[in-house]
Amino acid sequence: MKKRKIEIAVISDVHLGTYGCHADELIAYLNSIQPKKLILNGDIIDIWQFSKRYFPASHLKVLKKLIGMASNGTEVFYITGNHDEMLRKFSETSMGNFKIMNKLILDLDGKRAWIFHGDVFDISIQNAKWLAKLGGYGYDILILINSFVNWFLMKIGREKYSLSKRIKNGVKGAVKYVSNFERTVADIAIDNHYDYVICGHIHQPKKEHYENKNGSCLYLNSGDWVENLTALEYSFKRWRIYHYNHDRLSPFFVDEDLKEMNMGDLIASIADANIDWGGIEHENSDEISHKQSKKLEDSTIFNYGKERNQKV
Template sequence: MKKRKIEVSVISDVHLGTYGSHADELIAYLNSIQPKILILNGDIIDIWQFSKRYFPTSHLKVLKKILGMAANGVEVYYITGNHDEMLRKFAETTLGNIHIVNKLALELDGKKAWFFHGDVFDVSIQKAKWLAKLGGYGYSLLILLNNGINWVNTKMKKEKFSLSKKIKNNVKGAIKFISDFEKTAAELAIDNEFDYVVCGHIHQPKKTYFENKKGNCIYLNSGDWVENLTALEYNFKRWKIYHYKHDKLSPFFADEDIKKMNLQELISSAIQKTNPPSA
């Protein structure tokens, strides 16, 4: 099956290195598309909760695939988030087609698009980082519990569900935070004369039109690859939310030769591919 050619693909909140990350599904998605630009909008690797004891081969395959896409001509922009904030010290660094940035502005068919992760709006992170990290560990435990419940549901031929999504959708404080987040991002984009503002962070895929007295813009959120398994795609002057569970085509899997590749071999392979030996 041919790969889908798209202008821009945006993914965020993959949280590689945690039990909740759906790396296999993400590699299948990445193998099904041929974008000109791939934007990684924060929290791709969960450095907050990184552990040498848990970083499975499937997670390495995601990194291998992204590096391979860059080596094959795809412009890859890695926008830093809060869970991978250690990379912010390398902001504005470019390695071949890979660019590490804190925010990104692009012109798409005559319209201005602004990309950033969005954790700057999260008071719990800015004022009490230790509390945010504690909440992150609690979230991981919730995902682990959810995986166990869904395993039982699968055996009993019942439908899977997300505990964290159910909690978010029923807690007034969470609903208000999400609403405030979206409103703040949209208003900031309008103030800076952007037509699109694209965020991650809150794990809520969204595409909505926003207007105030100063102007209007389209707010977009790429969601995540923990609960929703979503991405944003731009093609033919339009944005679309891609839902893996509903929109997936026949899966494309990684080559057999990288299934057992460790981290050192992965990095070595990527460097060799990005910097071929001179004649």
């Protein structure tokens, strides 16, 4: 299967070295894409809970894959988080296409993106790190228990169930914390004239516009690879949330943002520079000539959609 060519992929909160990490699924996702930039937005390696007793081969394969992507031309930015904060002393270190930093600011098609992990806004980490670490161990144990529960549910033909999500959604304090986090981050981004603010940390994938009296911005959270198995992708001047459990079974072309795009804009975004598209942008897709349609089949997105439809 051909890899999907995208501008940027953002993943965070992988927590390599813990029982909750879905390393195999992450490798499958990374093998399916060919991004120009890959942003690792914190908590990739869980140094807080690192144990020599548990670091399976699949977790090592993730690290090997990331290094391989950097070696093959992808710019890889490792933004430090709280669980891998020991790497902050290596901030601004660059090794070829692999860079370690605490935050990243990008210009994307005339808009500014502010990218950081998000733990700087977590009061529990700033004021009571020991409590945050204790909570991290408790969360890991909960995920381990949940894996056994889900194994049993699948055996009896039932759907998987997330204990941690149920607890978070059922506790008003947790819901309020997430809401306050998002609003605080968005307000600061607006005040500093950023169009996009991209975080991880809270394990809640989200894409939402925020406004205040000073302007507006798009808040994005890449979620995690423990419960949600999500990433952020930027292509065709648009952001989308990738859900491994759903999107791996569907053609990329079914993304709602792509459906709404003008056919000419879409073709211009993915077409080979050597192809003369003539006046396609002014034509309806049904009016494209047979010769032009044949050329369309050579572009990544149409090949990908066709192959995925055949498999599904």
